[in-house]
Amino acid sequence: MSLSVLLADDHALFRSGLRAVLDTQEDLECVGEAEDGRAAVAETARLRPDLAVLDVRMPRLDGLAAAEAILNTPGNATKVLVLTTYDSDEYVYRALRAGASGFLLKSLPPEEMISAMRVAVRGDALIDPSVTKRLISRFATSIEPPSKPPEVRRLTSREFEVLLLIAAAHSNAEIAERLRVGEETVKTHVSRVLSKLGLRDRVHAAVYSYLHGLVPISPTRGTATHPRP
Known part of the structure; x- marks a missing residue:
């Protein structure tokens, strides 16, 4: 199914x-277009x-306001991916706080953008770590991290380890390999992490970790090694 x-x-x-690029993909289908934010909200509904x-x-209606309207609609199941030509901290913050599954620069190569769309739908990992994680990190370092949120202490040691990964x-498969457990076990851990922390998906789990100072800011993928708070 596409x-x-x-x-x-x-x-x-x-x-x-x-x-045109989407039309070449067997698993993706463009079902509609909109030329302004209000039309995007209406067409999504x-x-x-x-x-x-x-x-x-x-x-x-700008794309950020449209994203907020779409994601705040009761019963909405549509994921949102925000695109821009501007590398703006404010845009990143508003998009992710609204519940968007990713934030991409429109200058990305088509194949990377298509890959990001698949990731956004399945909620498997941060979209485009080379862009999104860098922008989140820049925002996070611009403010003093708050004290560790109390709900983090509800996580088990293994769940906290999964949060850092x-x-x-890291994808579920990569986490399973690192922890030497099955992917179904990882999915269970991820589900419990999201539930205990009151988060929508993996993207927001990552944002939460950076904004609350649970992991050090690093441009290198896979360096989340901050000790358990």
């Missing part, structure tokens, strides 16, 4: 180019796609 995608961008040329790809700068952008 994953359905809605493209929202006020530049018709960009939409048509991205749609009508089509209920698996993923809505929203440009930050659109007329009538999520923050380091």
Whole structure:
């Protein structure tokens, strides 16, 4: 079964180019387009796609406000991926706080953007660690980390270890290999981590870890080795 995608961008040329790339993918299908934020919200409600790809700068309603409207709709199951030409901390913060599954620069190669769409739908890992993690890290270092949140102490030692590996952008398979357990066991741990911390998905588990100072800021993937608080 193909994953359905809605493209929202006020530049018709960009939409048509991205749609052309999507049309070559067997597992992805562009089911609709929108040229402004209000249309994106309406089309998402009508089509209920698996993923809505929203440009930050659109007329009538910007992509961040559209993301908030989509993700705050009761019963919504659509994931949101935000695109922009601007490397802005404010955009990253608003997108992720709204519940978006990722934030990408539009300058990414098409194959990486397509890969990010698949990741966004399955919620398996941070989208594009080379961009998203760097931007989150930059934001996190601009503020003094708050004290460790009390809910973290509800995690078992193994669950906390899984949280750190999520923050380091590891997939379930990679976590299973590192911990020498089965993938189903990892999925159970991830589910419990999200439930105990009240988080939507893996992306927000990673953001949570950085913003609360649970892991050191590092550009190197897989260096989340901060001791248990």
